[in-house]
Amino acid sequence: MRTFIYFSIGILFGVVLFKSEVASWFRIYEMFQFDSFHMYGVIGSAVFCGALSLFLIKKFQLKSILDGEKIRIAPKQNVWKRYLFGGVLFGLGWALAGACPGPMFTLLGAGFLPVLLILFSALLGTYFYGVIRDKLPH
Amino acid sequence: MLNYFLQPWPWYIGGPLIALVLFLLVWTGKSFGMSSNLRTLCSAMGAGGKVPFFRFEWKRQSWNLAVAAGTIVGGFIASQFLSSTTAVALSTDTIEKLYVFGFTDAGQSFMPEYLFGADILSQPKSWLLLGMGGFLVGFGARYAGGCTSGHAISGLSNFQWPSLIAVIGFFIGGLFMNHFILPFLF
Numbered sequence: 001m002r003t004f005i006y007f008s009i010g011i012l013f014g015v016v017l018f019k020s021e022v023a024s025w026f027r028i029y030e031m032f033q034f035d036s037f038h039m040y041g042v043i044g045s046a047v048f049c050g051a052l053s054l055f056l057i058k059k060f061q062l063k064s065i066l067d068g069e070k071i072r073i074a075p076k077q078n079v080w081k082r083y084l085f086g087g088v089l090f091g092l093g094w095a096l097a098g099a100c101p102g103p104m105f106t107l108l109g110a111g112f113l114p115v116l117l118i119l120f121s122a123l124l125g126t127y128f129y130g131v132i133r134d135k136l137p138h
Numbered sequence: 139m140l141n142y143f144l145q146p147w148p149w150y151i152g153g154p155l156i157a158l159v160l161f162l163l164v165w166t167g168k169s170f171g172m173s174s175n176l177r178t179l180c181s182a183m184g185a186g187g188k189v190p191f192f193r194f195e196w197k198r199q200s201w202n203l204a205v206a207a208g209t210i211v212g213g214f215i216a217s218q219f220l221s222s223t224t225a226v227a228l229s230t231d232t233i234e235k236l237y238v239f240g241f242t243d244a245g246q247s248f249m250p251e252y253l254f255g256a257d258i259l260s261q262p263k264s265w266l267l268l269g270m271g272g273f274l275v276g277f278g279a280r281y282a283g284g285c286t287s288g289h290a291i292s293g294l295s296n297f298q299w300p301s302l303i304a305v306i307g308f309f310i311g312g313l314f315m316n317h318f319i320l321p322f323l324f
Contacts, residue, residue: 003204005166010205013159014212015220020152023213024226025249029236032309032316035229038149043290045153046160050295053161064167071164076283076293076300083300086282087289087307089274094308095315096323097271098253100286101172101279104272105206109213112254117265118272125276126176130191136281 002066010105017106025098032095082138093125144222160292168201171288173279175199175206217248224248239324252324267323282307 017023020042031039056062057071064071076083094100097118099107104122107115129136147155160170181196182203217224228236228245236244243251258264279285282304284293290308293301 002201006168006201006204007208007211009159009162009166010208010210011212011215012155012162012208013205014209014214015216016147016152016155016159016212017209018213018216019147019220020149020155021146021226021248022152022156023248025253026226026228026232026236026244028312029316029320030228030232032312033232033235035232035235041149042153042156043286045150046156046291047153047294049154049157050160050291051297053157054164054295057161057164062165064165066166069167071167073164073292073296074169076298078300080300080303083282083289083303084307086278086280087304088278088311088314090278090282090285090304091308091311091313092315092319093271093274093276093278093311094286095312095320097268097275098249099271100275101176102209102285102287105172105209106213106216107249107254109210109215110217110248111214112249113256114254114258114264114268117268118275121269121272122176122276122279123179125273125278126173126280127180127185127189127192127276128273129277129280130177130180130185130189133191 005066013102014106014109017103018110023099023103023106023110028095028098077138079138082136085137141222144220146221146223146227156291157295160287160295163205164292169288170292171202171284172206172209173276173285173288175202176276177280178203239320241324278311 021027022042027039030036062071099118104115104119163170178196178199181192185192225246226248233245241250241252253264289301289304
């Protein structure tokens with residue numbers, strides 16, 4: 001049952017990523033060229049509505065709908081290096097492959113099989129991070 | 139109405155619906171972060187045997203793999219049944235710039251044929267570019283502790299300043315690739 005719920009949320013996410021064209025390589029290129037408001041509109045309105053919903057969740061101290069536990073949002077580490085350095089590397093890849101982890105899955109379902117190559121090398125990159133993690137500044 | 143639904147969705151529909159996904163995941167006691175699945179998949183394939191970073195109870199993350207599986211199915215449903223056109227209505231400036239690169243399908247398709255076409259098997263350069271891009275996305279997302287969903291959407295929505303740093307990093311890297319490296323690659 002739970003798996004089905006998360007699977008359904010995923011379906012919604014996949015449909016939205018495709019229909020709002022966030023998964024399109026072209027849209028990512030266009031965003032970094034500042035040629036269109038589209039991507040900024042999507043991200044901006046998502047953050048606006050997201051902030052509102054997280055605010056309401058906290059204000060009304062909503063409990064998890066599945067197990068009734070108190071909802072807590074994990075804080076991030078109080079450092080900056082890993083976020084900046086990791087962020088820059090991620091951005092380089094994002095602008096090149098034109099796909100971040102969510103859209104990779106969407107595009108796979110939409111039948112763009114070369115995305116398998118991106119997905120496979122993303123797994124490789126993740127693995128490589130795990131290997132050299134202790135040598136990196138965080 | 140149906141016709142409108144089958145067209146590409148404008149930003150003011152897409153953005154709030156992504157926020158709805160964030161809300162549903164938080165409301166069910168989880169969090170919104172797609173790149174975590176890459177780490178989970180590494181663990182599931184046995185990477186924990188050699189690398190401590192992948193030694194965790196990955197099965198507790200199976201809910202997120204279910205989200206990822208749904209995302210694949212969502213992409214299939216949207217492209218097969220919910221789209222009267224998959225052409226992306228890009229700005230004319232972008233179409234012209236990409237034309238110079240030789241991307242003649244800009245504005246007419248969802249993805250560039252050059253990188254995502256069926257005959258890419260015979261184009262080692264496209265392989266290399268997609269492979270490099272994917273590697274950087276995977277490495278960078280784990281180094282930064284999140285990707286667009288974890289940092290740009292959920293982190294910023296929660297006013298977490300580390301996420302703001304990560305998003306600034308995304309744009310430093312992205313703008314550099316887009317303006318200073320891509321022109322030399324195509």
